[in-house]
Amino acid sequence: MTTxxxxxxxxxxxxxxxxxxxxxxxxxxxxxxxxxxxxxxxxDPDAPFTRRHAEAAMRHIEEQEYAWVIDAGRFIGHVRFHSMDRRDKRAALAIGIDDPAYLGRGYGTEAIMLALAYAFSTGLHRISLRVLPSNTRAIACYSKCGFLEEGRERESAFINGRWEGDIIMGVLDREFRWRPE
Incomplete structure (x- = not known):
């Protein structure tokens, strides 16, 4: 579908x-x-990661209407838009860097900026996302890309036996400025 x-x-x-x-x-x-x-x-350190899992991960990207592989010489992750609403001109963003060697080096920021530039060029007005408060690296990346905290949803995710909330962040077309590294 992403073709x-x-x-x-x-x-x-x-x-x-x-x-x-x-x-x-x-x-x-x-x-x-x-x-x-x-x-x-x-x-789960004992859970295997098999070819079937890797194929499913790629299939998930392929099945999304607005999703890309992040290629830094080879696959390192993906970025996608979901929950697209063309009438209200909005979507939600999700990104995943799957190679730990590329974390904290600006690749997520670069991928998000490319994806946002594309999304806003198609007429979207608003992009939002959800992030766990414990994911400080992602929050810093999103802020660098222009996202602002808009609120918090309490106890929205049950993780490792405890409830965690989500920070809701958003960026509007008029707030976005491409800032190449």
Missing amino acids: NLPELRSARLILRSPIREDVDVRLALGRHKEIIEAYGGAF
Whole structure:
């Protein structure tokens, strides 16, 4: 479904449709505690990560209407828009960096800025997202991209046996400014 999207490029990365080789890269990356918990999942060190899991991850990206692989010479993650509402000109953003070697190095920021520039060029007015308060790295990235905290939803996720809330953040078209690194 993502085949109609344009390929987007910046200095260090390409946002593109998935390719067959991405499954092998995703499989080799496996699962990482920090990343799983940042997504709001529970990490089980004994749970295997199989080719079937890697294929499902790529299929999930392919099945989204507005989703790209983040390619920094190879697959490192994905960025996508969901909950698209064309009448109200809004969508929600989700991003995942699956390679821990690329965390904290600005790749998420670069991918989000490319995706936002595209989204706002298509006439969208508002992009929102949800993030766990414990995910301080993501919050800093989102703030750098122009997102503002708009509120909090209490006890919205049950993670590792306890309730956590979500921070709701948003950016409007008139607030967005492409800021290349």
